[in-house]
Amino acid sequence: MKRNLRTSVALACLLFSLLFLGAREARPANGAKAAPIRARIGVISILTGQGAGYGEAITDGFKLARDEINAKGAVNIELVIEDSGAKQEQALAAAQKLINSDRVVAILGPTLSNEMKVVGPEANASGVPILGTSTTAKGIPQIGKYVFRNSLPESLAIPASIGAVVKKYHVRKVALLYGNDDVFTKSGFDTMKEVSGRLGLKILTVQEFQKGQADYKAQLTRIASLKPDAIFCSALYEEGAVILSQARKMGISVPFVGGNGFNSPKVVEIAKGAAEGLVVATPWFADRGTPKVKAFVARYGKAYGRKPDQFAAQAYDALYILANALERAGAADRGRLRDALAATRNFDGVLGKFSFDAGRDVEMQPVVLIVKDGKFQPFH
Amino acid sequence: MFLEQLVNGVTLGSIYAIVALGYTLVFGVLDIINMAHGEIFMFGAFVGMLIVSKAGAPLPVAFLGAIVVTGAMGLLLERFALRPLRKAPGVSNLSSLISTIGVSILLENVAQKVFGAGNHLFETPFAEIRFRVGGVTVYLVQALILFVSLALMTGLALWLARTRTGRALRATAENLATAGLLGVDTNLMITATVVIASAMGGVAGVLVGMAFNYINNQIGLSMGLKGLAIIIFGGMGSVYGAMAGGLILGIAETLVVAYGDSGYRDSIAFLTIIVVLLIRPQGLFGQAAPGMRR
Amino acid sequence: MGPEWINPYHLQVASFAFINVILGVSIYVTLATGQLSLGNAGFMGIGAYAAALLSTRYGCPIPAGIVLGGLFAGIAGILVGIPSLRLSGVYLAIATLGSGEVLRAVLVNWESLTGGAVGIAAIPQMGRVLLSRAREAGFAPESIGLRNNQFIGISVFLILFVCAFLAVLFFLRLGRTRVGRAYAAIKLDEKAAEAAGIPVTYYKVLAFSQGAMLAGFAGALYAHTTSFVSPSDFTYHRAVEILVFAVFGGSEHLLGPVFGAAFLTMLPEALRSVSDYRDILYGILLVLTMVFRPQGVLDPPLLRGFARFRRKGKA
Numbered sequence: 001m002k003r004n005l006r007t008s009v010a011l012a013c014l015l016f017s018l019l020f021l022g023a024r025e026a027r028p029a030n031g032a033k034a035a036p037i038r039a040r041i042g043v044i045s046i047l048t049g050q051g052a053g054y055g056e057a058i059t060d061g062f063k064l065a066r067d068e069i070n071a072k073g074a075v076n077i078e079l080v081i082e083d084s085g086a087k088q089e090q091a092l093a094a095a096q097k098l099i100n101s102d103r104v105v106a107i108l109g110p111t112l113s114n115e116m117k118v119v120g121p122e123a124n125a126s127g128v129p130i131l132g133t134s135t136t137a138k139g140i141p142q143i144g145k146y147v148f149r150n151s152l153p154e155s156l157a158i159p160a161s162i163g164a165v166v167k168k169y170h171v172r173k174v175a176l177l178y179g180n181d182d183v184f185t186k187s188g189f190d191t192m193k194e195v196s197g198r199l200g201l202k203i204l205t206v207q208e209f210q211k212g213q214a215d216y217k218a219q220l221t222r223i224a225s226l227k228p229d230a231i232f233c234s235a236l237y238e239e240g241a242v243i244l245s246q247a248r249k250m251g252i253s254v255p256f257v258g259g260n261g262f263n264s265p266k267v268v269e270i271a272k273g274a275a276e277g278l279v280v281a282t283p284w285f286a287d288r289g290t291p292k293v294k295a296f297v298a299r300y301g302k303a304y305g306r307k308p309d310q311f312a313a314q315a316y317d318a319l320y321i322l323a324n325a326l327e328r329a330g331a332a333d334r335g336r337l338r339d340a341l342a343a344t345r346n347f348d349g350v351l352g353k354f355s356f357d358a359g360r361d362v363e364m365q366p367v368v369l370i371v372k373d374g375k376f377q378p379f380h
Numbered sequence: 381m382f383l384e385q386l387v388n389g390v391t392l393g394s395i396y397a398i399v400a401l402g403y404t405l406v407f408g409v410l411d412i413i414n415m416a417h418g419e420i421f422m423f424g425a426f427v428g429m430l431i432v433s434k435a436g437a438p439l440p441v442a443f444l445g446a447i448v449v450t451g452a453m454g455l456l457l458e459r460f461a462l463r464p465l466r467k468a469p470g471v472s473n474l475s476s477l478i479s480t481i482g483v484s485i486l487l488e489n490v491a492q493k494v495f496g497a498g499n500h501l502f503e504t505p506f507a508e509i510r511f512r513v514g515g516v517t518v519y520l521v522q523a524l525i526l527f528v529s530l531a532l533m534t535g536l537a538l539w540l541a542r543t544r545t546g547r548a549l550r551a552t553a554e555n556l557a558t559a560g561l562l563g564v565d566t567n568l569m570i571t572a573t574v575v576i577a578s579a580m581g582g583v584a585g586v587l588v589g590m591a592f593n594y595i596n597n598q599i600g601l602s603m604g605l606k607g608l609a610i611i612i613f614g615g616m617g618s619v620y621g622a623m624a625g626g627l628i629l630g631i632a633e634t635l636v637v638a639y640g641d642s643g644y645r646d647s648i649a650f651l652t653i654i655v656v657l658l659i660r661p662q663g664l665f666g667q668a669a670p671g672m673r674r
Numbered sequence: 675m676g677p678e679w680i681n682p683y684h685l686q687v688a689s690f691a692f693i694n695v696i697l698g699v700s701i702y703v704t705l706a707t708g709q710l711s712l713g714n715a716g717f718m719g720i721g722a723y724a725a726a727l728l729s730t731r732y733g734c735p736i737p738a739g740i741v742l743g744g745l746f747a748g749i750a751g752i753l754v755g756i757p758s759l760r761l762s763g764v765y766l767a768i769a770t771l772g773s774g775e776v777l778r779a780v781l782v783n784w785e786s787l788t789g790g791a792v793g794i795a796a797i798p799q800m801g802r803v804l805l806s807r808a809r810e811a812g813f814a815p816e817s818i819g820l821r822n823n824q825f826i827g828i829s830v831f832l833i834l835f836v837c838a839f840l841a842v843l844f845f846l847r848l849g850r851t852r853v854g855r856a857y858a859a860i861k862l863d864e865k866a867a868e869a870a871g872i873p874v875t876y877y878k879v880l881a882f883s884q885g886a887m888l889a890g891f892a893g894a895l896y897a898h899t900t901s902f903v904s905p906s907d908f909t910y911h912r913a914v915e916i917l918v919f920a921v922f923g924g925s926e927h928l929l930g931p932v933f934g935a936a937f938l939t940m941l942p943e944a945l946r947s948v949s950d951y952r953d954i955l956y957g958i959l960l961v962l963t964m965v966f967r968p969q970g971v972l973d974p975p976l977l978r979g980f981a982r983f984r985r986k987g988k989a
Contacts, residue, residue, distance in 0.1 A: 048489060048953045050598055053498035083949035085942075088900055088907065089690050093943060096683035100823070117795045117902040125802060126682075126823045139795065180643050181782045181905065186791040208643040214592040214599055217388045218637035218645075225381045238499050242594045249508055249519075249593075270499050270594065413764060464965040473764075474710070475968035478921045481914060482960025489953040605775075605910060612768045647779035650772030657769050661760050 036076040039332040041322065042098030044091055044109035044119065047083035050211070053238065054311050055083075055111050058133060060304050061315030062108060065323075068299075075323045084110050091115035092122060099126050105332045106131065106341075108318055113137035113183045120147045129338040133318040134311055136260060137183045141360040146338055148360045150318050150351075152283050154188040154234075157260040157366050161281035162195045162232065164368045164379055165257050171229040173202045177219060177243065178234035180208040188234035188259040196232070204228050209239070216243050217250070224252050236261045237309075241270035248274035255279055260366075264309040268374055279379055281366040283351040284310035287375065296350045317349035383516040385638040386631065391522045391591060393630020394529035398584040399603050400610035400622035401536065402577040408553040408617035409573045410466075412473050415480040416457060418604025419487035420578045424450045424585025425502070425595040426495055432589075433503045439590075443528075446582035454578025457483060458571050466570075484600070491597035499596045502589035525587050532583060533623050540619065549573060553617065602646075609649035613656050615663030624664060628652075677819060685827035689899060691939040692834035693892050696841050698919040698931030700888035703845060705925050706854075707881040708861035710767045712913045713754060714889040716774030719781060719908030721747040721890025722897040726794040727787070729898070736800055740894040747890020748883045755882030759875060774913055781905040793904025800833060800898045801826030830899060837895060841888060846928055857881055889916075922963055924970025933972050 043062055046055030059081055066077050080102045084091035091110045098104045099122075106129040110119055116135040123130040124144030132140060132149040140149050165171060174196060178189035196203055204226040207219040220243070223231060233256055235243060240262045247256070248271075256278045263282040268275045286297055286307055296316060300308040308316070324347060325340035326332065347354045355363040370379040399421060406414045424446040431442040461479045509520040540546040551559040552569040560566045588603070589595050610629055614621025633648050644651075656663065697714060704711040725743035728734035734742070754773055761769055781788045788794070805815070805826055815825035848854045856877045859867040868874045897903045915938075923934020941959075945952035963971065 047949055048492070051497075052492060053496070056497065082946060083952075085953070088902065090942065092900060093683065093687050093690065094946075096686040096827075097943075097946070100681045100683045114793065114902070114904055114906065117793070118900045121796075121799065121802075121901055122823075125826065137792065181791045183792050183904070207637070208641075208645075210646045213602065213646070214588060214594065215388075215392055217392075218385060218634040219642055221381060221384055221388060222638050238596070242499060242592065245593055266498070270501050272501070407764075461961050461965070465968055468968050472925075472968075474917075474921045474925065475964045478918060479961050479964035481918065482957045482964065484957070485960070486954055486957030489951075489957065493950075493954075601910075608768055609772065612765060616764065641783070643783045644779055647776045650775045654769055654772050654776070657761055657765060658757050661765060 036073055037326050037330070037332055038076045038078070039105045039326055040078045040080060040102060041319075042095075042102060042104035042107040043079055043081040044084050044094045044098070044107060044111070044115070045081060046086045046111045047081075049085045049087075051086045051111060054134065054236075057309055057311040058109070058111060058315040060300070061133075061308065061312035062319050064296075064300055064303055064312075065316045065319035069319065069323045075326050077319070077323065080104060084115055086112060086115070088115055088118040092118050095119045095122055095130075099123065099128050104128070105326075105334055106322060106337055108133060108315070108322070110135070113140060113187075116140055116147075117143070120144065123147065127338075128334050129341055131318055131322060131341070133314045137187045145342075145360070148341060148356060150321060150354065150362060151314050152260050152362055152364060152366060154184075154191050154259045154261075156362070156364075157281040158188060158191045158257075159195050159281075160366050161257050161259070161279050161368050162192065162199070164281075165230055165255055165279050166199055166201065168379075169230065169255055171201065171255075173204050173226075173228050174230050174232055175204050175223040175226060175228040176206045176232050176234075177216075177223065178206075178208060179211060179236075179239060181210045182236075184261060185234045185236065188261065191259075192232045192234055192257075209235075209243075211239075213239075214242070216246050220247050220250055220252060223247075224250060228254060230255045230257060232257045233262070234259055237264040237267050237270075241267045241275065244278060245271040245274040248276075253277070260310065263369065263376070264311075265307040265376075266309060268371060268376075273374070275371045275374075278371045279368065280376075281368045282310055283364050283366050284313045285367050285369060285376065285378075286313075287377070288352075292348070293350050313350050317347075317351050317354065320349055321347055321354065381638065385634050387516060387518055387522060389631035389634030390627065391525050391630070392634060393627035394526055395584055395587050395591060395626075396603075396606055396610055396630050397623045397626025398529050398532060398580055398587065399607040400614065400626045401533070401619065402581045402584070403607050403611045404614070404617055404619060404622040405573050405577040405580075407611065408619075409549065409556075409570055410462070410476075412462070412476040413480070413608065414457075414574070414577070415477060415604070416461075416483035416487060417480075417577065417581055417607065418600035419484045419491070420450050420453050420457070420600075421581035421585045421588075421603060422491060422595070422597060422600035423453060423487065424582030425589045425599065426491065426500070426585070426597075427582070428586035428589050429500055429502045429595055433501055439504065439586075442586050443583060446586045447579045450582030450585070451575045451579040453487075454575040455571065457578070458574040462570075462574065463567075484604075488597055488600060495597060497597065499594045502593050502595055504590050504593075507593065521590050525591055528583070528587060532580065536580075537619060545569075545572070606649050609653050611663075613649075613653045613663055615665040618663065618665040621663055621665030677824075680820070680824045680828065682823045682827035685831040687940060687943050689827075689830050689834045691936045692831075692838035693896050693899065694916075694919060694935035694939045695838045695932050696888055696892040696895070697916045698923065698935035699841050699845055699928065700885045700892065701916050701920045702885075702925065702928055702931045703888065704881050704885040705920060706849075706857040706861060707878050708864070709758075709762065709878060709882065710764075710917075711758075711770045711882065711885060712767050712917060713770030713774045714885060714916050715908045715910070715912035716770075716777040717747040717751060717886040717889035718893035718896070718912065719774075719777060719903075719905070720750050721893030722903045722907070723781065723788060723794070723893075724890070725894035726797045726897045726903050729798055730794060730796065736798060736803060736898055740891065740898065743894030743897075744887045744891035747893065748887030750890075751883035751886020752879060754886070755879045758882070759878060771910065771913055774908065775910065778905050778908055781908070788905070791905060793902060793906075794897075795902045797897050797901045797903065799826075799830075799901040801830040802901075804829045834895060834899070837891070841891075842928065842932055849928065853877070853880070918960065921970055922960065924972040926969060926973050927977055929977060930970050930972040934970070937971075 045059050082094035113135045120143035124146040129146050134151050136151050136153045179185035258280045263280040329336040329340040345355045357363045368379040369376040402417050427446045427449045428442040431437045431445045465476050548564045610625040614625030721743035724746040725739040728739040856872050919934040920931040924930025
C-alpha cells in the first residue's frame with residue numbers, strides 16, 4: 001500500500017519536473033526606453049482539429065499585420081502563437097502560459113466565443129488586455145474591463161441584412177435554419193427570430209442542424225414544401241455554402257439571408273453559382289475599393305495565395321488597433337495598454353471606421369452585400 | 381413530400397449501410413471495432429474528389445482510385461496497427477481499439493495537413509439532372525447511389541455465400557483457430573477482410589461526395605459514429621444486419637426531420653440502439669448471445 | 675513580486691491533470707468488474723451542469739454543489755446501470771457511449787434549463803471565490819509574497835490535488851476490501867463468482883454508479899475550475915479521451931489510468947512548440963504504445979518491479 005503510494009508520488013514528481021524543464025525561461029518584455037516600443041503579444045488560435053480553417057485565416061491576418069507594423073518601426077511586435085485545438089481547457093492553459101511564462105502584454109483571440117468565456121475571466125483577473133477577433137456571442141465584453149472584441153456581433157449585423165431583404169423583396173413568410181449546437185450560430189438565430197418578430201414576419205418553420213452534418217436534404221425538403229418568401233440561415237460559411245448549394249439544386253430559389261459568419265469568398269468558391277442571391281451584412285467587403293483595402297487584399301493574396309475573408313480582415317485590423325494603442329500608451333505596460341485600447345475611437349482600418357463603445361464593444365457600420373455574378377456586391 | 385423524404389432517407393441509408401458493412405466485416409473476423417474506418421472512408425472521399433473535381437476524370441475512375449488507395453490503407457493498417465497486437469499473447473480487445481483510435485487521430489490530422497481544413501467541392505457533371513417518377517422528384521445521383529450500393533451489397537453477399545474464398549472468410553470469422561487447422565491461411569483472410577472493408581469505405585466516401593457535393597476532413601467522425609450505432613443495432617458481425625440497419629437509420633433520421641424535431645436528428649441513431657439493445661440485446665440480426673461476446 | 679517559480683500556467687496544467695486523474699479512476703472502477711463504460715463523459719456532464727446550475731441559479735455553496743453534482747451523476751449511473759446489466763463488452767461500450775450522446779442532445783435542446791449550446795457562463799471559480807473570501811477575512815496574499823493569480827492557482831491546485839489524492843487512495847483501499855475482491859472475482863469469471871455466492875448484480879451496479887459518481891464529481895470540479903460549461907465539453911471526444919487514459923496507462927492496476935491521465939494531459943502542453951504536428955504525434959504514440967506495450971505503460975509486474983527496486987535502494 002505505502003509502496004504504491006510512494007511509487008505514484010515519485011511518478012508525479014517525474015512528470016512535473018518534465019513539465020518544468022519544458023518551460024522556457026521568461027524574459028521581461030520591456031526593453032529599451034527609446035523607440036521602437038517592443039511588445040510581446042500572445043495569440044490563441046485553433047491550429048488543429050475542427051475549426052482550424054478559421055484559425056488559419058486569423059493567424060495569417062496577424063502575421064501580415066505584424067510584418068507591416070514592424071517594418072514601419074514605431075512599434076516592434078513579437079507574436080507568440082498558441083494552439084487551443086478548439087478545446088476550452090487547452091485555450092485556458094495556453095492563456096496561462098502566455099500570461100505567466102511568456103509575460104505577454106496582451107492576448108489576441110481565442111477563436112471561439114466558448115473559449116473566450118473560459119479565457120476572458122482569467123485574463124481579466126490577471127490584468128491582461130484580451131481582444132477577441134472572432135468572438136461574436138452575447139456577453140463577451142461584459143466579462144470584465146480587460147476584455148475587448150473587434151468582431152461585429154450578430155445583433156448588429158443581422159437586423160441590417162434582414163431589414164434590407166424584407167424591404168426589397170416584400171417578404172412576408174420566412175423559414176429559419178440554424179446550427180443548434182454552436183454558440184455562434186445559436187445566438188445568430190436568436191437575433192433572427194427576434195428581428196422577424198419585430199418586423200411582423202410569419203415564421204413557417206424552424207429547422208436545426210448539427211455540426212459536421214453533410215446532408216441537409218431532409219430539412220430543405222421540408223422548408224421547400226412550405227414555400228417561404230425567404231430563408232434566414234444562421235450558419236458559418238463552411239456549412240452555409242453546403243446548405244446553399246443543396247438548396248439551389250433542389251430548386252429553392254428564394255433569397256437566403258445570412259449573418260456575419262456567412263461572409264467569405266469561400267462561399268462563392270465552394271457553392272459556385274448556387275451562392276447567387278445570398279445576402280449578408282458585414283463590416284468586411286473585399287471589393288470596397290479604398291486604398292487600404294486594396295493594398296491589404298493584394299498583400300494577403302501575395303503572401304498566402306488566396307483572398308482574405310472577414311476572419312483574416314478582423315485579425316489584421318485587431319493587431320493594428322493594438323499597435324495604435326501601444327503607441328498611445330507609450331510603453332508595453334498591461335494597464336496602460338488597456339486604458340489606451342479602451343480609448344480607441346474612429347480607428348481607420350480595412351473594416352472601415354472602428355470605435356470601442358463605453359462597454360468595450362464594437363461600434364461600426366455594417367454594409368449589406370449580395371452575391372451577384374459570382375461575387376459579393378453592395379445590396380441596394 | 382413524404383415520398384420525396386423517403387427517397388432522401390433511402391439514399392442516406394444506403395450510404396450508411398456501406399459504411400456499416402466495413403465495420404461489421406472486420407468485427408466478424410477479428411472481433412474488434414476498427415475506429416479508423418471512418419477516417420479511411422474520408423480518405424476515399426478525398427481521393428474521389430481529386431480525381432473527379434481536380435483532374436476531371438469520369439466517376440468510374442474515381443471509384444477505382446478510391447478503392448486502390450483505401451485498400452492500400454487497409455493493408456497498412458492491418459500490417460502495422462493490428463497484426464503486431466494479434467501476435468502478442470494475452471492482449472485484450474481494448475488495445476486494438478486504442479491502436480485504431482490512434483490511427484484515426486493520425487489520419488484526420490494528416491488529411492488536414494495534406495488537403496487543408498474546411499470544405500472541398502465534389503463536383504459531379506450530372507448533379508442537377510432529375511426526373512419525375514409518379515409525382516416524386518428523383519435525382520440521377522440518388523438513383524446511381526442506390527444502384528452502386530445495392531450492387532455492392534449483393535456482390536458481397538454472393539461472394540461470401542458462393543465462392544471458395546468467401547467461405548474461407550466465413551470460416552475464419554466463425555473460429556480463427558479451427559479455420560487455421562483446416563488449412564485456411566488465416567493471416568491472409570484477415571488481411572483480405574481489412575482490405576475489402578477499407579475499400580468499401582472508399583466507395584462509400586465517393587458516394588458521400590456525390591450525394592452531398594462537399595467533403596472535409598471531419599466527415600469520418602460523424603459517419604463513423606453512425607456506422608458504429610448501425611452495427612450494434614443490426615447485430616455485430618451480421619452483414620444483413622448492417623444493410624437493414626443502415627437503411628432503417630437513414631429513413632428514421634430523415635423522417636424525424638420531416639415530421640419531428642430536427643434538433644434530435646443525430647441522437648436518433650443512439651436512441652434506437654439503446655431501445656433495441658434493451659429489447660433484443662443481440663441486435664436485429666445478431667445470433668450469438670452478447671454475454672458470450674467480449 | 676512573488677516567488678517567480680510559482681507559475682500559474684504549470685499549476686493550471688496540473689489542475690487539469692488532477693481532474694483527468696479522477697476521470698481515469700472513474701473508468702477504472704467500472705473496468706474493475708470487467709464492464710467497459712464509455713458513458714463517463716455524459717456523467718461528467720451531469721455533474722458539471724448540476725454544480726453549475728446549483729451555484730448560479732440557487733446560490734448553493736460551491737462544496738455542497740460539488741458533492742451534489744457527484745450524487746446526481748451517481749443516481750444517473752444507477753438508472754443507466756441497471757438496464758445495462760444485460761449488456762457486456764462492445765455492446766455495453768457503445769450503448770453507454772450512446773447514452774452520453776443522447777444526454778448531450780438533451781443539453782443542447784433543453785434550452786430553458788441548460789441554456790442550450792450557449793452553455794452556462796460566470797460559474798464561480800473556486801480559486802477566485804477563495805481569494806475574495808480571504809480578502810474579506812482580512813488576509814492579503816501579498817503578505818506572504820504571492821500575486822493574486824498565484825494565490826488562485828495554488829488554491830485550485832491544492833483543492834484538486836486533495837480531491838484526486840483522496841479518490842485514488844479510496845479506490846486503492848477499496849481494492850483490498852471485500853468489495854474489491856468481489857469486483858476482481860466478477861472480472862475474472864462472472865459465472866464462477868455467482869456460483870461462489872457473490873451478488874454479482876449488486877456489485878456490478880455498485881461499480882457502475884461509483885464510476886458515474888466519480889465522473890460527476892470530476893465534472894463538478896471542472897465547472898468550478900473553468901467557470902464555464904457547454905454541451906461541447908462532453909462529447910464523444912471526451913469519452914474516448916477517458917478511455918485512452920485507462921488503456922494507455924494500463925487498465926490492470928489503478929495507478930495505470932492515474933499515470934495515463936497525468937501523462938496525456940501534460941504531453942500536449944510539452945509539445946506546444948510543435949503544435950502543428952502534435953495531434954499527429956499523439957496518434958502515432960497511441961499506436962506505438964499499443965504495439966509494444968498492449969497492456970498499457972504500467973502493469974502489475976512493472977509496479978512490483980518498482981517496489982522491489984525501492985526496497986533494494988533502502989537496504
